[in-house]
Amino acid sequence: MIRRRKAIAGEKNEEDTMRSAARYREARPSLFASLFVVLAVFVIGVHGLKDISIDIPLAVAAGTTVNMSCGYDLESDTLYVMKWYYKGSEFFRFVPKEMPPTSTFGELGNKVILNKSDAHRVVLRDLQPNYTGKYLCEVSGDSPSFTTLVDVGYMHVANLPKGDPQVRFEKIRYAVGDTVRGNCTVPSGNPPANVTWTVNGVPVNSSFIMNVTDKLGDNQQLMSIAGLDFEIIPDSFSNGRLHIVCNANVFHLYKKQADVRLMEERPRLASVLGTRESSYIGGAAIQIKEWFLDAAVTLLLCSFR
Ligand SMILES: *[C@@H]1O[C@H](CO)[C@@H](O)[C@H](O)[C@H]1NC(C)=O
Ligand SMILES: *[C@@H]1O[C@H](CO)[C@@H](O)[C@H](O)[C@H]1NC(C)=O
Ligand SMILES: *[C@@H]1O[C@H](CO)[C@@H](O)[C@H](O)[C@H]1NC(C)=O
Ligand SMILES: *[C@@H]1O[C@H](CO)[C@@H](O)[C@H](O)[C@H]1NC(C)=O
Ligand SMILES: *[C@@H]1O[C@H](CO)[C@@H](O)[C@H](O)[C@H]1NC(C)=O
Ligand SMILES: *[C@@H]1O[C@H](CO)[C@@H](O)[C@H](O)[C@H]1NC(C)=O
Ligand SMILES: *[C@@H]1O[C@H](CO)[C@@H](O)[C@H](O)[C@H]1NC(C)=O
Numbered sequence: 001m002i003r004r005r006k007a008i009a010g011e012k013n014e015e016d017t018m019r020s021a022a023r024y025r026e027a028r029p030s031l032f033a034s035l036f037v038v039l040a041v042f043v044i045g046v047h048g049l050k051d052i053s054i055d056i057p058l059a060v061a062a063g064t065t066v067n068m069s070c071g072y073d074l075e076s077d078t079l080y081v082m083k084w085y086y087k088g089s090e091f092f093r094f095v096p097k098e099m100p101p102t103s104t105f106g107e108l109g110n111k112v113i114l115n116k117s118d119a120h121r122v123v124l125r126d127l128q129p130n131y132t133g134k135y136l137c138e139v140s141g142d143s144p145s146f147t148t149l150v151d152v153g154y155m156h157v158a159n160l161p162k163g164d165p166q167v168r169f170e171k172i173r174y175a176v177g178d179t180v181r182g183n184c185t186v187p188s189g190n191p192p193a194n195v196t197w198t199v200n201g202v203p204v205n206s207s208f209i210m211n212v213t214d215k216l217g218d219n220q221q222l223m224s225i226a227g228l229d230f231e232i233i234p235d236s237f238s239n240g241r242l243h244i245v246c247n248a249n250v251f252h253l254y255k256k257q258a259d260v261r262l263m264e265e266r267p268r269l270a271s272v273l274g275t276r277e278s279s280y281i282g283g284a285a286i287q288i289k290e291w292f293l294d295a296a297v298t299l300l301l302c303s304f305r
Helices: 002-015 020-047 278-304
Strands: 050-055 059-061 066-073 079-086 089-094 102-104 121-124 133-141 148-158 166-169 179-189 194-199 202-204 208-216 219-231 241-250 254-264
Touching: 050 133, 050 148, 066 079, 066 133, 066 148, 166 241, 166 254, 179 194, 179 241, 179 254, 194 219, 219 241
Parallel strands: 059 148
Antiparallel strands: 050 066, 066 121, 079 089, 079 133, 089 102, 133 148, 166 179, 179 219, 194 202, 194 241, 208 219, 241 254
């Protein structure tokens, strides 16, 4: 339409080269005419191609086949070209007027399954994590409007952890006042798994989260380790038990749990006298110290009465 407008202005110039005054008088109507064309095209455009909407998965596992679709409403327009881009580079094009209508470009173009891809869809096989990122579809209507619409979406291609999460805790029995310390390790993947904890069904924050690099060829893989560290209060136990669950998720693609049941250790005189298993001597020693402190404070208070 811009070309059309220039052409009108050009004809006028040739006709009116000798009569500059007249040219200025006529410039106004020609400008209005041009504006009218622009407006008309704009209005026609609004009634043509519309409602573009990209539909790609949020995340897929590496190596799988992915359907990407791009919906649009042509209304009275006809399709001129449908293009797909990844990170700004075109990888697939569909032009109904050409034979064959499909063309592909670049490394990602080689992954297009041509006989499953068309004016609304592109199907890609064997995607690897380096194809995580922004995808764009662009649709253009044919003449007279040549309206072009785009929509974008972001897709993660994930290397999922190979294996289950594992929990490790310092010990099994705890008394009120003890600190529960443990961690949950999820095998490496890219991106690393999200790790969360619940204790008797109640969410508890991790004390730390680490992503540990584990290089594997070109793909950087990360192992997740989350720590749990909390002090037991009288309400912590449910029927003398703590059910601790570590949840590991990678989008909707990997959802696994590891759990452990810890037990309440009721204070007994025997434990104060040091008959606990030797491996828990650290915890017991602290308790003995506290018991003596309590006893000392009690004696002190008594002596003041
Ligand atoms: C892709 O689309 C085709 C046809 O619509 C369907 O049969 C297939 O299951 C889809 N594949 C995936 C991975 O969604
Ligand atoms: C698509 O092409 C492949 C070979 O490139 C062929 O094996 C497959 O049968 C074709 N599928 C359809 C639906 O035409
Ligand atoms: C993506 O990674 C694969 C290996 O997983 C490699 O062969 C390919 O060259 C990489 N492509 C790009 C664009 O980095
Ligand atoms: C995880 O817990 C185990 C057992 O308590 C411990 O040996 C290990 O050092 C812990 N690892 C980290 C990273 O905290
Ligand atoms: C857990 O972490 C969130 C976000 O960092 C914070 O808002 C919340 O207060 C924390 N909860 C506890 C019990 O520390
Ligand atoms: C671990 O990696 C994820 C994704 O790469 C990132 O969002 C998160 O902040 C990282 N966590 C830590 C503790 O480095
Ligand atoms: C981790 O959780 C955050 C917040 O819910 C989410 O945005 C992100 O996509 C998750 N990452 C993975 C790898 O599941």
